[in-house]
Amino acid sequence: MINILRGSAWCFEGVMDVDWEICPIEHMNALHKDHTKTYEQILAELGRYCMTTVDPEFPQKARPGDIIVGGEGFGYGHDHDHACMSLRGTGIAAVLCEATNSNFKRNSIHHGLPVVEVKGIMSCTNTGDELEVDLAKGVVRNLTNGKNFTFVPYPDFILEILEAGGLYQQLTSQVKLGVYS
Amino acid sequence: MSKKNVVQKILARAAGKEEVATGEYVIVHSTRPVTLGGGGMGRGPSQMLQTGAKKVFDPKMIKAVMGHIGGGDPIFIGDQARKFSEWAEKMGIPRENIFDLGRQGVEHVVAGEECWALPGELYLSVANGHTSSLGALGGFAVTLSYESGAYLVKGYTWIQVPEVARFTLSGKTKRGVFVRDVYEYALGQIGPTGTPGQVIKWDGPYIDHLEMDGRFTICANALFSSAWTAIVEADQITLDYVRAHSSDPFTPLYSDPDAEYAQQRVFDVSVIEPQIVPPPKRTQVYPVSVYEGKKITRGHIGTCANGRMEDMRVAAEILKGRKVHPEVILNITPGSTFIFKQCIKEGILENFVEAGVFLPPPACGQCFAGANTPLGSGDICLSSGTCNYPGRMGSYNSEIYLCSPATVAASAVAGYVTDPRHFL
Numbered sequence: 001m002i003n004i005l006r007g008s009a010w011c012f013e014g015v016m017d018v019d020w021e022i023c024p025i026e027h028m029n030a031l032h033k034d035h036t037k038t039y040e041q042i043l044a045e046l047g048r049y050c051m052t053t054v055d056p057e058f059p060q061k062a063r064p065g066d067i068i069v070g071g072e073g074f075g076y077g078h079d080h081d082h083a084c085m086s087l088r089g090t091g092i093a094a095v096l097c098e099a100t101n102s103n104f105k106r107n108s109i110h111h112g113l114p115v116v117e118v119k120g121i122m123s124c125t126n127t128g129d130e131l132e133v134d135l136a137k138g139v140v141r142n143l144t145n146g147k148n149f150t151f152v153p154y155p156d157f158i159l160e161i162l163e164a165g166g167l168y169q170q171l172t173s174q175v176k177l178g179v180y181s
Numbered sequence: 182m183s184k185k186n187v188v189q190k191i192l193a194r195a196a197g198k199e200e201v202a203t204g205e206y207v208i209v210h211s212t213r214p215v216t217l218g219g220g221g222m223g224r225g226p227s228q229m230l231q232t233g234a235k236k237v238f239d240p241k242m243i244k245a246v247m248g249h250i251g252g253g254d255p256i257f258i259g260d261q262a263r264k265f266s267e268w269a270e271k272m273g274i275p276r277e278n279i280f281d282l283g284r285q286g287v288e289h290v291v292a293g294e295e296c297w298a299l300p301g302e303l304y305l306s307v308a309n310g311h312t313s314s315l316g317a318l319g320g321f322a323v324t325l326s327y328e329s330g331a332y333l334v335k336g337y338t339w340i341q342v343p344e345v346a347r348f349t350l351s352g353k354t355k356r357g358v359f360v361r362d363v364y365e366y367a368l369g370q371i372g373p374t375g376t377p378g379q380v381i382k383w384d385g386p387y388i389d390h391l392e393m394d395g396r397f398t399i400c401a402n403a404l405f406s407s408a409w410t411a412i413v414e415a416d417q418i419t420l421d422y423v424r425a426h427s428s429d430p431f432t433p434l435y436s437d438p439d440a441e442y443a444q445q446r447v448f449d450v451s452v453i454e455p456q457i458v459p460p461p462k463r464t465q466v467y468p469v470s471v472y473e474g475k476k477i478t479r480g481h482i483g484t485c486a487n488g489r490m491e492d493m494r495v496a497a498e499i500l501k502g503r504k505v506h507p508e509v510i511l512n513i514t515p516g517s518t519f520i521f522k523q524c525i526k527e528g529i530l531e532n533f534v535e536a537g538v539f540l541p542p543p544a545c546g547q548c549f550a551g552a553n554t555p556l557g558s559g560d561i562c563l564s565s566g567t568c569n570y571p572g573r574m575g576s577y578n579s580e581i582y583l584c585s586p587a588t589v590a591a592s593a594v595a596g597y598v599t600d601p602r603h604f605l
Contacts, residue, residue: 015373015374019570020570026572071374072374072377072407073373073374073377073407076373076374076407077404078309078310078404079309079310079324079326079327079404081326081327084327098377099374099377099378099407100377100378100407101377101378101404101407101409102323102341102343102378102409103310103323103324103326103404103409105341105378106326106327106328107326107327107328110327110328110331111327117378152204152205152206152341154206155206157206157208157339158206158339167327167328167331168228168231168232168330168331171232171234171331171334171335172231172232172233175232175233175234175334176233180234180236180334180335181234181235181236
């Protein structure tokens with residue numbers, strides 16, 4: 001199981017709107033009517049615009065496995081999941097934030113991206129810190145400054161969704177196996 | 182077991198457990214229909230098809246409302262509507278469950294009229310975060326969003342039990358100040374992250390005297406303070422409303438007197454003036470007086486926030502015997518076919534037509550640029566819709582100011598932003 005993640009932190013404090021700061025919605029509107037692209041192609045296309053209104057070079061700077069650390073407003077606004085896809089498209093492996101919009105959290109998990117509320121993390125993390133996250137135990141370790149945090153661990157049924165790469169990846173396998181018809 | 186709030190009780194029931202704790206992850210089932218919306222295959226059916234699944238969990242538990250686009254995009258509707266009809270028939274969804282063009286409306290408005298959400302019950306919708314509006318019926322109402330297609334197959338979902346923010350509204354509003362003003366005022370006080378991931382429980386004397394339309398309004402915009410949803414616990418007003426609209430059985434649930442809340446605030450509504458929310462920020466709210474006299478070119482009344490009978494009535498009161506300003510286009514979109522019919526019965530439609538109002542068919546329509554009358558470059562619009570971000574209703578070079586239907590109607594007559602009390 002992919003329960004333990006390790007990556008470099010990117011800190012984005014304040015309100016990060018799914019339709020603007022995370023990924024301007026116009027880019028999803030453009031893709032909506034194109035039915036020829038695969039899921040992976042859409043992730044990559046949306047990833048090109050991830051966080052660019054805040055840091056224009058973020059998609060080039062972010063490395064697969066990196067972890068975003070957010071404040072109380074990361075994922076603000078509507079339940080528009082293109083933002084979750086955009087984050088995955090840049091290779092972001094997890095979002096840790098002070099608090100979040102529940103729709104953003106659920107949509108992210110269903111797209112294979114863990115989002116976790118970790119109180120106190122923003123003030124104790126700098127961009128570039130090395131973080132280790134254990135989703136099953138509910139522990140975050142900052143390997144750069146030694147600070148540790150706890151959070152409500154993910155239950156097995158969520159870990160299984162993430163293991164499958166997302167809800168629909170999981171469901172497609174289940175349909176093939178006859179769990180659902 | 183005491184010290185439980187209404188959300189903990191509803192989710193315990195939905196999870197089949199004695200009790201649940203805030204922060205706990207639970208698997209939940211709903212006894213209420215799930216609402217598909219949008220228009221055409223949209224979110225839900227198209228996702229389900231991609232998995233290879235051929236059956237829905239229970240076709241009788243699926244409702245569909247052609248609400249977002251309504252009649253606004255002929256090419257989209259022509260192609261998608263046929264595909265949806267064929268899919269629905271294949272799944273065995275009863276024809277009467279489908280509120281197609283001719284019975285259409287805003288998904289959340291129709292859901293409220295039909296009481297698909299009920300006191301004490303989990304209610305799920307495909308449409309969007311404004312599903313929170315249905316919390317006015319005393320249940321836990323949220324959107325499935327990306328998960329919708331999977332829900333259609335599986336018939337259950339999971340929830341991490343959220344915190345509850347208790348907002349008590351005391352006092353009486355001044356004449357000419359409406360529930361939309363109360364909501365925006367409160368939002369301005371608490372800010373975009375005022376209720377992160379929480380459920381807003383609205384209560385207090387102002388709520389006790391508020392009719393159902395107003396409760397749907399105050400619950401509709403929960404997401405702008407980062408709340409997941411909102412709720413008004415069922416009282417006699419709720420029970421009378423539900424009994425008039427549904428014969429389904431239900432048992433309301435209520436917070437214990439010593440229930441725990443993540444935060445509690447009291448707002449005195451008697452100090453509130455008519456409010457306005459200028460672009461581009463959603464939570465910077467001002468009294469209308471700050472913008473008095475600003476010329477406008479467009480007006481819009483409708484949506485899941487303010488498209489119901491009380492909104493139509495106040496607009497009609499202001500427009501009766503008056504004309505929309507010659508340099509303004511006022512779009513009034515009743516929230517549902519039922520409301521449209523009621524407007525005919527009450528003579529409201531005649532008031533609107535005589536005043537020179539543009540009347541599209543019921544739908545979300547103008548609220549977003551999928552409408553038949555998008556804003557053009559340079560348009561300044563007062564709207565009772567939900568969002569004011571640039572480009573929302575059309576051109577990026579247009580401006581949207583959010584306010585109550587009364588303020589929209591008054592300003593559309595004046596030709597500039599004005600306090601509705603001048604016309605009431």
